[in-house]
Structure formats: C-alpha cells, structure tokens
C-alpha cells in the first residue's frame with residue numbers, strides 16, 4: 001500500500017514537536033519534509049527543536065529553514081508560553097541531524113510536480129512560508145491535495161488578543177494570502193478545539209507516562225511550561241495541544257466530527273487585526289451586502305467546528321505507545 005504524503009510547516013516549539021512526532025510515527029503516512037517558519041521560536045531554535053524530534057523518532061526527514069520574519073508585522077515569539085528553548089526548558093542535547101541548506105520553496109515545488117494532487121500540507125505556525133510559496137508558485141499550490149491549518153478561532157475568543165489566535169495574529173497578511181489562494185480544500189482547525197475536554201488531564205498525562213516510552217515522556221515533559229501557561233494564563237483545566245489536535249485531524253478522518261464550508265476573512269487592521277471572521281450562517285451572501293465588505297463570499301475554507309475528543313486522544317496515544 002502506498003503511503004499518504006505529508007509536508008509539514010512549523011514554528012517548532014513543544015506542541016509542534018508532538019504533532020511532528022505523530023506524523024512521523026503514523027503507519028500510512030510518509031513525511032516528505034519539514035519547513036521552519038518564525039513564530040513560537042526564532043527559526044534557528046525552531047530548526048533545532050524539529051531536528052531533535054526527527055532524531056528522537058530515528059528518522060532522516062529533511063528540515064528546511066524558511067522565513068525569519070513575517071511579511072509586514074514585526075517579529076514576535078512565544079518563549080513566554082513554551083519556555084526559553086520552546087521545549088519546556090528541558091535543555092535537550094543539540095541534534096546531530098543537520099539542517100538542509102536547500103530552498104524549501106523550490107523543494108516543495110519539485111515535490112508537488114512529482115506528486116500532483118497527492119501531498120497534504122499541514123501548517124502548525126504562522127503562514128509566512130506558505131504565503132511566500134504561493135507568491136512564487138500559485139499554480140503549484142493548487143496542486144496540493146489538501147491543506148490542514150492549525151490557526152484561527154471560529155467565532156470565539158482569541159488567545160493573544162480578544163479577537164486573534166496566535167498563528168494568524170503573527171502574520172495576518174500571510175494568512176490572508178493563503179485563505180484567498182483559491183485552493184478548494186483548506187481546513188481550518190481553530191485553537192478552541194484543543195480546549196476544555198480536549199485538554200489532557202493530569203490522569204491522562206499520567207497515562208502517557210505509564211507507557212514508559214521515550215516518546216511518551218518527551219511528549220509530556222517538553223510541554224510542562226505550556227501546561228503552566230495553559231492553566232495560569234488561559235484558565236484551562238489541563239494541557240491544551242493545538243498543533244497535535246490539527247495533526248490528528250489530518251491523520252485520521254474520524255477525528256473531525258463537524259466540518260462545513262464557509263467564507264472566512266482575515267482582519268488586517270484595527271483592534272481585531274488577525275481575527276478569522278467565519279460567515280457561519282452565510283449571511284454575507286444576502287443581497288443587502290452587495291457592494292459592501294461581504295459581497296465577496298466564496299465559501300473558501302472548511303471550518304472544523306467539533307472534534308471527537310476520545311478519538312483525538314487515541315490518535316495521540318497510538319503514536320506514543322512504542
């Protein structure tokens with residue numbers, strides 16, 4: 001059986017690392033490459049964290065470095081959330097797996113040419129790299145099989161501003177390019193889907209430690225700082241893992257329970273800058289909006305509204321048990 005082909009774009013900190021691990025350990029998936037973007041971490045640290053994760057999984061997947069800053073906005077990182085190294089301050093040793101010096105944009109273009117309509121792109125960070133790819137190769141982008149984006153918040157609170165989720169807030173202009181790319185199969189997995197019952201509880205983290213595997217220990221240890229941040233700052237009950245939830249949606253079609261297609265716009269200015277406005281009721285399509293902001297109401301994004309929390313956690317555990 002031929003494996004499904006994935007390419008991952010990431011600003012690798014602790015939850016990205018777990019998401020990467022899940023893809024690397026998933027039986028019917030082959031990860032073709034990993035590109036690093038500025039976000040949670042500066043690209044140098046993101047690259048170290050991604051390569052450490054690849055090495056932990058005993059794989060030899062190429063890691064490429066992309067954009068070191070957003071298209072317009074000034075650079076912001078999230079070491080305050082994930083710890084100074086992005087990995088919970090665990091100070092893992094430097095990986096031996098070296099970074100590829102190839103331009104990931106050219107690499108991805110060639111991969112798409114060789115595998116038209118076969119590659120799933122999963123994005124776990126700000127969308128700067130992907131916007132740069134679209135600017136150079138808009139037609140090749142349309143030849144991706146599908147895109148799964150961890151980002152945004154579907155008609156709910158943001159986690160950086162009252163309106164905006166971190167990945168979109170970091171580079172709203174880039175997100176706008178991607179959301180308007182005309183690709184017919186883009187799925188948005190908002191940060192709210194990792195909250196509440198999707199959090200890993202203390203018992204569930206203990207369950208993972210009880211696997212007594214290197215990967216299980218790693219998945220929880222590197223997220224310790226994120227756990228404190230989640231609880232103290234966001235008031236969530238346990239550990240929220242946005243990137244692994246998005247990866248679970250990409251890996252197992254049964255994880256997403258409710259998905260529907262909507263017009264989604266990125267707010268580019270004002271206090272809602274970085275917000276994802278989802279036309280949940282398709283009211284933008286009504287006649288009074290003609291010639292107003294909502295006259296362009298193409299249903300451009302598959303919005304994931306609800307996941308099966310039991311299935312998402314089982315998807316995670318499956319990759320950590322051995």
Ligand SMILES: [Ca+2]
Nearest residue numbers: 011016124125
């Ligand atoms: Ca991330």
